[in-house]
Amino acid sequence: MRCLVIDDEPLALDILCDYIKRMPELTLLDCITDPFKGLDMVQNGEVDLLFLDIQMPELSGIDFLKKMDRECDVILTTAYPEYALDGYDLNVVDYLLKPFAFERFKKAVEKAIDVQNILFVKVEHKMQKVDLEEVLYIEGLKDYISIYTGDERIITLQNLKKIDSMLPNKRFVRVHKSYIVAVDKINSIERGKISIGEKQIPIGDTYRDLFYKRIENRRS
Template sequence: MILKCIAVDDEPLALDIIEDYIAKVPFLELVKRTENAIEALQMVQAGGIDLVFLDIQMPDLTGIQFLKIASGKSNYILTTAYSQYALESYDLNVSDYLLKPIAFDRFYKAVEKVRNQMQKEEVVLPVVETPQNTVAAQDFIFVKTEHKIQKIQLDDILYIEGLKDYISIFTKNERIITLQNMKKMEETLPKGEFIRVHKSYIISLDKIESIERSRISIAGKIIPIGDTYRDEFFKLIEGKNV
């Protein structure tokens, strides 16, 4: 069993140590190291991450806040210089709590515990196949706006427009602006429900009102279909025709 991991810490040196330790363990695979907790949260929400090494004291989003928002979608090992958060973190079902500076033997013991627990769960729990062999569909995402972290229900999203340094998420009731890139947003949104149709647009398939030539109409907005995305879009649309 290979555990796919991400490491989240606002200190590059701390990330270097975790990355080095992960490389020494054959059953760990580092998918991403990042100083951006929001980026890490979106990766966890998208699924496929088995283990998160998570710092507690970070700007924008603390490790404790991260755990509460993520709602147990992965396994977590907290990495911190502060012991006072241990009790609260265990209430949130973290797998282990490592105090900095972290010794490799203590690190190995923590990750081995996670692997053993996951192997037990694999044996005990039957595999449930979903229609596309994916994890259970998420129904919301979190994005960082200027003053807060905002929860957005996926069913409320009409389309997403990418601009130079940010994206606009147009919902049934409002426009939400966030510092994000289109590629990361495209990876976060569930396949089959959202599709990129242009370098500057991602749309919700079930919000399409009409398609005329190379233009899509959603809530009165005309969205162009880019040449790069045309074949994939129409292939998906034809597959939904009855």
Template sequence: MIRCLVIDDEPPALAILADYISQTPFLTLAGTTTDPIEGLTWVQQGRTDLVFLDIQMPRLTGLQFLKLAGHKVRVVLTTAYPEYALDGYENDVVDYLLKPIAFERFLKAAHKALALLAPAAAAAPVETSSPPPAAGPPPVVAPDYFFVKGETKNKYLRIAHADVLYVEGLNNYVLLHLPTQRVATYHTLKELVETLPQPPFLRVHKSFIVNLEHVRLLDGSTLYVQDKLIPVSDTYREALYRVVRGGRGE
């Protein structure tokens, strides 16, 4: 098991990551803290293998934490600010998660950490003299929802995948089109492509992601979602038709 420590000055962020860790069979939660100084002590005492570390924190930023921790622990950076990604990778982090963090994206980072921290365990031969376990851990079930940032710092809205008709990109924010409302949130389409399950979600245009479960007709280069006509650009047309045809490439 990989012992995980979560460091973030926002308690809701701690709760989300603690829940994700509890759903991942090869991770165990060693602790959470809003104080990066306390977290650094944990690292120096060898009480954790993997740290999920926020960048923007008082007293000690995540990047300062990385310099002080050296190579004593593996780190996954978490932040709402994509401009810090380059700094993170220059410090040899495992991965970089942009808030709000979807479980699918978290799980991808967790597997990267597993590959780095436990390659020997993953390749270890099974002892033939020992009986096999009665049953393995339950499979990880990805959630059917995701969170988006609200209009205030600590407000997050839960959105069910099934409720999203399509997503429209508008400069530095996106509109989530739901059956009875539209939700604006500060994200990019690229970020949502990385977090939403594909399929049923597919990007079909530089400005649109569609939920195929709500598409009633595909006609050439046009998708019909309820009364909305969504264009399909040349860049994404082949991938869309491959999914529609069931991968047969006809």
């Protein structure tokens, strides 16, 4: 999971950066004090997990969350426990009260990893759990999408842009106006098409550069 830390206190940044480097599941993108730079990174889809301080002079953590229009998992950090309720109202993964030990940090990260592995979608009159490890690709058609796994096709009333914002960026990539693919399920790429099992998925011109950049980054 690609991690970003935003905090106006240098000591807090140092501690979180050290904790992140101790967990092999995490990749540290940056530790910054500028929330506006961080917001740009989140909006560009670069971040899987955000550690966000609530009390910052330029832009509070709560206001930061309200401005986000791209979903990523968020763990709030603060020295003020009275802000906990506001944080959970904004659907964050966890809430770390400063100062916190590595073990408490690890538990919060484990929650975020669990969240990354499942998705709930509405199917008829129920919410169905989707194991993201099993998803091969997702196809969009107007206001409906089909989620294809190795065993089934799940149809839900949803648009592709919205579902794209809910998926972990490290594992899924939009490759066409009508398709999202699981990167680790790709069998081959040839002549502008992706092979996943028996399915041939076209790579759209709009998404071509970003897709190949993602592939190169996984190889490096």
